[in-house]
Amino acid sequence: MRIExxxxxxxxxxxxxxxxxxxxxPGQSGATACFIGTMRDFNDGSAVEAxxxxxxxxxxxxxxxxxxxxxAGRWSLHDVLVLHRVGDIAPGEAIVxxxxxxAHRNDAQEACRFIIEDLKSRxxxxxxxxxxxxxxxxxxxxxxxxxxxxxxGS
Amino acid sequence: xxxxxxxxxxxxxxxxxxxxxxxxxxxxxLPEVWRGAGARCDMPANxxxxxxxxxxxxxxxxxxxxxxxFFPPVTGG
Numbered sequence: 001m002r003i004e005x006x007x008x009x010x011x012x013x014x015x016x017x018x019x020x021x022x023x024x025x026p027g028q029s030g031a032t033a034c035f036i037g038t039m040r041d042f043n044d045g046s047a048v049e050a051x052x053x054x055x056x057x058x059x060x061x062x063x064x065x066x067x068x069x070x071x072a073g074r075w076s077l078h079d080v081l082v083l084h085r086v087g088d089i090a091p092g093e094a095i096v097x098x099x100x101x102x103a104h105r106n107d108a109q110e111a112c113r114f115i116i117e118d119l120k121s122r123x124x125x126x127x128x129x130x131x132x133x134x135x136x137x138x139x140x141x142x143x144x145x146x147x148x149x150x151x152x153g154s
Numbered sequence: 155x156x157x158x159x160x161x162x163x164x165x166x167x168x169x170x171x172x173x174x175x176x177x178x179x180x181x182x183x184l185p186e187v188w189r190g191a192g193a194r195c196d197m198p199a200n201x202x203x204x205x206x207x208x209x210x211x212x213x214x215x216x217x218x219x220x221x222x223x224f225f226p227p228v229t230g231g
Contacts, residue, residue: 037231053230054163056223059207084230096231116231124204124223125230126163137164138229 001072001080003064005055007087012036012094019081019099029078029101033108035116041091043138046131053086053095056124060084067118071100074114075107082115084125117144155218159191162225165201169193169224178218187222200227 002019016034041048068080078101085095098116102108119125120141127138156175166172169191176190188197203210204223216222 055230056160056162056204056207056225059204059223062207120228120231122209122228123230124162124225124228126226127229128163137226140227141229141231 001065001068003061003068003082005057005060005084005086007085009093010083010085010097012083012097015083015097016081016099019079020101023079024101029103029108031102031105031108033100033102033105033112035096035098035112036094037096037116039089039091039093039095043129046129048091048129048131050091050130051089052128052130052135053089054126054128055084055086059124063123064119067115067122071111071114075102075111077102077107077111080111080115082119084119084123086125113144120144157187157216157219158221159187160221160223161191161193162223164226165195165198165224168195178216178220182216184214184222187216188224197224198226201225202227 039051064082068082071077071080081097081099083097085093089095096119098112100108100112128135129138155178157178158173159176160173161169161171171191171193174191176187184203185197202225205214205216206221
C-alpha cells in the first residue's frame with residue numbers, strides 16, 4: 001500500500017504504471033480499478049482559473065491509511081495506491097489517483113469507490129478557487145452516490 | 155500545561171488564527187477551547203473537530219498536550 005501527498009504536478013497514468021511495475025508481481029492481480037480526479041475549469045457557474053489545495057499534514061496521511069486498511073479488511077485486495085495533490089493546481093492537472101488491485105473485479109471496484117468516497121467526504125483537504133474577482137473556498141463536495149433513478153453529483 | 159489548537163482553510167481565515175497554544179484546564183469543553191484560542195468568529199454549527207488527528211463528536215475529555223483541530227467541511231479529491 002502506498003499513500004502519498006504531493007506538492008508537484010504528476011501524470012496519474014504513469015504513476016499507476018510505475019507502481020504496478022515496481023510493487024506488483026506480474027500475473028497476480030486479475031483486476032485493477034482506478035479513479036482519477038482532475039481539476040475542472042468551471043464550478044458553480046464560474047470559470048475557475050486555478051486552485052489551491054490545503055490539507056492537515058499528519059491527519060491526512062493517517063486518515064487515508066486508516067480508510068485503506070478498512071477497505072483491505074472488507075474486500076480481498078492485493079494492493080492500493082492513493083496519491084493526492086496539494087498546493088497550487090491548474091485546470092487539467094490531476095488532483096487524485098486511487099488505484100486498487102485484486103484477483104477479481106468486484107473487490108477492486110467496490111474498494112476503489114469506497115476509498116474515493118471516503119476521501120471526498122472525510123479526508124482533511126480544502127479547495128480554494130481563483131475566479132474572476134478573487135478567491136473563494138469550495139463549501140462542500142457533492143455526494144458521489146445516487147439513489148436508484150436519481151442523478152448523483154460529480 | 156497546554157493544548158495545541160489548529161484552524162484550517164476558511165475557519166483559519168475567519169478565526170484569524172492558524173495555530174495557538176491554549177492553557178489546559180481539566181474538563182474544558184470544545185467551545186471553551188475555541189474561546190480560549192481567541193478566535194475572531196463564533197464556532198460554526200457545521201465545524202468539524204479532530205483531537206490528536208482523529209475525528210470527534212459530542213462531549214470530549216481533553217488531556218494536557220492534546221492537539222485540537224477545527225475545520226470546515228472537507229472538499230478534497
